[in-house]
Amino acid sequence: MNELKPCPCCGSTARPVGSRSGINPHWKLCRVICDRCGLTTANHSTPEEAAAAWNTRATPPRAEVDVEGVIVDVLLLLPNDGAVKANVASCIRRALSRATGGNDAT
Numbered sequence: 001m002n003e004l005k006p007c008p009c010c011g012s013t014a015r016p017v018g019s020r021s022g023i024n025p026h027w028k029l030c031r032v033i034c035d036r037c038g039l040t041t042a043n044h045s046t047p048e049e050a051a052a053a054w055n056t057r058a059t060p061p062r063a064e065v066d067v068e069g070v071i072v073d074v075l076l077l078l079p080n081d082g083a084v085k086a087n088v089a090s091c092i093r094r095a096l097s098r099a100t101g102g103n104d105a106t
């Protein structure tokens, strides 16, 4: 079986589990489940299919973005015009307020 990627939700390890079908006890069903949060694939016929389904969904965690650094860069790249910079800074403050759930009526 292919190596299992970390859980896409919590980054923990995952493992394959098997169970008997409720429809036909001779059918063995396989799925992959996260050791920490319990995220699971659907049932598959083989461990290989379950692993493939798990690894298809798994994605690496998103990179952290230095929002403050990006804002500073934007302000530095603007033309050296005080009014323009003040307008852009005001827009950034309003956008940040909205993004963080602040109450901004302006």
Ligand SMILES: [Zn+2]
Pocket (backbone or CB within 6 Å): 007, 008, 009, 010, 011, 012, 034, 035, 036, 037, 038, 039
């Ligand atoms: Zn998890």
